[in-house]
Amino acid sequence: MANFTEDQLAQLKTALQKRYLELQEEIHRELGHRVDEKNINLIDSRNIPDDIDIALVDRQINEMRELEISSKYLSELEFGDCIDCGEEIGFDRLIAYPSAQRCIQCQRRYEKAYPHESTSSL
Numbered sequence: 001m002a003n004f005t006e007d008q009l010a011q012l013k014t015a016l017q018k019r020y021l022e023l024q025e026e027i028h029r030e031l032g033h034r035v036d037e038k039n040i041n042l043i044d045s046r047n048i049p050d051d052i053d054i055a056l057v058d059r060q061i062n063e064m065r066e067l068e069i070s071s072k073y074l075s076e077l078e079f080g081d082c083i084d085c086g087e088e089i090g091f092d093r094l095i096a097y098p099s100a101q102r103c104i105q106c107q108r109r110y111e112k113a114y115p116h117e118s119t120s121s122l
């Protein structure tokens with residue numbers, strides 16, 4: 001795991017949770033009463049009503065899943081390492097994008113290789 005101070009870890013945890021709650025709220029606002037808040041994790045693009053911006057909700061759900069993975073890494077102290085090269089992702093990048101799974105170099109390479117994939121996690 002990348003070498004963070006206790007203080008940085010606490011900040012990262014807060015940023016993760018904040019982003020997660022924001023996403024949960026956004027999705028809930030878009031889907032309105034159609035989906036129970038506690039069922040948000042069960043949503044996928046196949047059961048979203050037609051009048052909803054599926055691409056947007058899909059992206060938000062994907063980001064939530066990434067945040068869940070990040071939270072898990074954080075609790076297992078494996079957080080902050082790029083999933084491709086194993087180098088540190090960097091504190092500034094993680095604060096800005098708590099769901100980031102790759103360092104900037106690998107993310108750029110990834111986006112070049114898969115230009116149609118979601119860029120929500122940057």
Ligand SMILES: [Zn+2]
Pocket residue numbers: 082083084085086087102103104105106107
């Ligand atoms: Zn990397």
